[in-house]
Each structure stands twice: as structure tokens, then as C-alpha cells.
Amino acid sequence: MSEDHPERADWPPQDAVERLQNDPETRELFEKIADADHQISPRFQRALELAGVREEGDE
Numbered sequence: 001m002s003e004d005h006p007e008r009a010d011w012p013p014q015d016a017v018e019r020l021q022n023d024p025e026t027r028e029l030f031e032k033i034a035d036a037d038h039q040i041s042p043r044f045q046r047a048l049e050l051a052g053v054r055e056e057g058d059e
Contacts, residue, residue, distance in 0.1 A: 021052050 020026045030053040033040075040048075 017050050021050075027051065027053065 030048055030051045033044075034048050034053045
């Protein structure tokens with residue numbers, strides 16, 4: 001990701017989730033993944049929840 005978007009490499013960790021939530025390109029990617037695959041790992045499920053693409057407990 002940092003190769004395509006070098007400016008993201010400098011984001012402080014506490015800002016990364018919020019900034020990615022507000023990044024239309026990233027949000028679109030997360031939405032496509034969420035729609036395409038309902039058998040995802042719990043860890044990735046949590047990433048989708050943090051990105052605001054899925055609600056907690058959605059299958």
C-alpha cells in the first residue's frame with residue numbers, strides 16, 4: 001500500500017484507521033471484499049468493523 005500511496009507511510013498509527021475510514025478508495029475496496037466473501041477470518045471481520053463497512057456481529 002505504501003508503494004501506491006507513499007503519503008500513508010507517515011501516518012501515525014492512531015490516525016491510520018480514521019484516515020482509512022475516510023478514504024473512498026479504501027472504503028470501496030473493503031465493501032467489495034465484504035460483499036464477495038462471507039467466510040472471512042475473525043481478524044479481518046474486525047478490520048471491516050473498524051472501517052465501518054460491517055456492523056459488529058454481521059455475517
